[in-house]
Amino acid sequence: MSDSSAPLPVVSVRNLERSFPLVNGEKLMVLKGLDLQIYEAEMVAIVGLSGVGKSTLLHCLGLLDTPSGGEITYRSGEKTWKTSQLDEDSRCQLRNHFIGFVFQFFHLLPDLNVLENVLLPSQVSRTSRAWNKNRDEFHGRAESLLQRVGLSGREKQAPGTLSGGERQRVAIARALMLSPPLLLCDEPTGNLDSRPSESIHELLRELHEDYSTSILVVTHDPDLAARGDRRLQMVDGRFEAESTS
Numbered sequence: 001m002s003d004s005s006a007p008l009p010v011v012s013v014r015n016l017e018r019s020f021p022l023v024n025g026e027k028l029m030v031l032k033g034l035d036l037q038i039y040e041a042e043m044v045a046i047v048g049l050s051g052v053g054k055s056t057l058l059h060c061l062g063l064l065d066t067p068s069g070g071e072i073t074y075r076s077g078e079k080t081w082k083t084s085q086l087d088e089d090s091r092c093q094l095r096n097h098f099i100g101f102v103f104q105f106f107h108l109l110p111d112l113n114v115l116e117n118v119l120l121p122s123q124v125s126r127t128s129r130a131w132n133k134n135r136d137e138f139h140g141r142a143e144s145l146l147q148r149v150g151l152s153g154r155e156k157q158a159p160g161t162l163s164g165g166e167r168q169r170v171a172i173a174r175a176l177m178l179s180p181p182l183l184l185c186d187e188p189t190g191n192l193d194s195r196p197s198e199s200i201h202e203l204l205r206e207l208h209e210d211y212s213t214s215i216l217v218v219t220h221d222p223d224l225a226a227r228g229d230r231r232l233q234m235v236d237g238r239f240e241a242e243s244t245s
């Protein structure tokens, strides 16, 4: 029998490749046979120079981009999904329910208020009839997430009236709306000053501990990188030696 207490990977990446066509007919190889496993309730930081392929990796993991080769396997309980076997429908389902994404520039919808931004993942993943049936439950979840990220009372505000750090808090609440097993953060404090950055670092670590969400965070910030359980250095489309904190 397998050891049921052994941590299992929520996502496994095997021999991942991504290249982009260049105008001269050649190919730019960005991810060059990369391997990675993120375990349940683990926070992993990825560091590396600009242009080495960190965002490309996150886009592939977040099913926003399609790899040129290799395979990504997602796992929740007994169920697994492999990128090579996904049809468009399951790809969308997986993107909605398995993955939360936090970007450097927040990507909040300016015409929706704070609460509506947080509710968005629940709405796009259902028909409006199904959503209306569970409306109170979704509102309750969105409001409690906003409270958790310190934005209670700001539900009706437009994102444009919030500070950068507050906008990122809204984006984090939105990313957690459907309780995804995996949260991908691409330079979440790259656009913030040091004080709001530090409070986002703390928030990510706390949410990670509260919700046992696995987090993969790309960052240039040594303080955020140090909060990970592991730090991976990306060099030229692959990972170099690991360090464990």
Ligand SMILES: Nc1ncnc2c1ncn2[C@@H]1O[C@H](COP(=O)(O)OP(=O)(O)O)[C@@H](O)[C@H]1O
Pocket (backbone or CB within 6 Å): 020, 021, 028, 030, 048, 049, 050, 051, 052, 053, 054, 055, 056, 057
């Ligand atoms: N859609 C694309 N088309 C062509 N080249 C791309 C595309 N996306 C990324 N690249 C190139 O891939 C390389 C890695 O980019 P990226 O993953 O954004 O790096 P990082 O996030 O580590 O700074 C860069 O040279 C970039 O120009």
Ligand SMILES: [Mg+2]
Pocket (backbone or CB within 6 Å): 054, 055, 056, 186
């Ligand atoms: Mg990047």
